[in-house]
Amino acid sequence: MNHEPLKNKIQKTGNTWSMIHDSCFVSAGFTVLELLITVAIIGVLASIILASVSTSRARASDKKILEDLNTVRNEAQLYLDSAGSFGPNTANAKCSAGGVSATLFADMTNPSTGSTNPHIAKINSAIASANAESGGSVNVNGKYSNTRCVNSPTTWAIAVRLKEDTTSSWCVDSNNVSKKVSGDASAAFTFPVAAGFGSLCQ
Numbered sequence: 335m336n337h338e339p340l341k342n343k344i345q346k347t348g349n350t351w352s353m354i355h356d357s358c359f360v361s362a363g364f365t366v367l368e369l370l371i372t373v374a375i376i377g378v379l380a381s382i383i384l385a386s387v388s389t390s391r392a393r394a395s396d397k398k399i400l401e402d403l404n405t406v407r408n409e410a411q412l413y414l415d416s417a418g419s420f421g422p423n424t425a426n427a428k429c430s431a432g433g434v435s436a437t438l439f440a441d442m443t444n445p446s447t448g449s450t451n452p453h454i455a456k457i458n459s460a461i462a463s464a465n466a467e468s469g470g471s472v473n474v475n476g477k478y479s480n481t482r483c484v485n486s487p488t489t490w491a492i493a494v495r496l497k498e499d500t501t502s503s504w505c506v507d508s509n510n511v512s513k514k515v516s517g518d519a520s521a522a523f524t525f526p527v528a529a530g531f532g533s534l535c536q
Contacts, residue, residue: 392498395467399494402464403506406457406492413453419487426484428477429461464494480520491534493519505535
């Protein structure tokens, strides 16, 4: 801090001369240490805010994944009502992108395209959306990278890796189960329960 020197002034009051002093003026500035501390505090607060925003976004993505997989579950039941079966056996593997009938169920009327069953397209769209929310992509083999699909004529299950907890996945199946399960669907993943050829979430 810098102090301006005191200034003496002579002042006459009536017949009396007196000496008075100006007030001491103090000009304050930030030291280097104070600036460093301020910058450090701002940095810590920024890190906390960014972490909170990142967590909120991940949770929002997980919520959307759940909504998409519930759409798959609802459309799968409608598919069964119209097709009478969940189609030929499909081994536990990443869900296919592009080939409609290869994604989860094969349309019993037109297995090559699946175009005759309106629920196939909705199932595909929901799977693609869930994979994207999970941070997944379509790999070189035309598969959704963060998913797992399996079905038999009477059972099916699908799992998608969660965004916030990447060591876990959300799983839905033909038994109307919708739950968080251990395991990353983008890696080697086994459904918790085997059911005939297919596997289930519980």
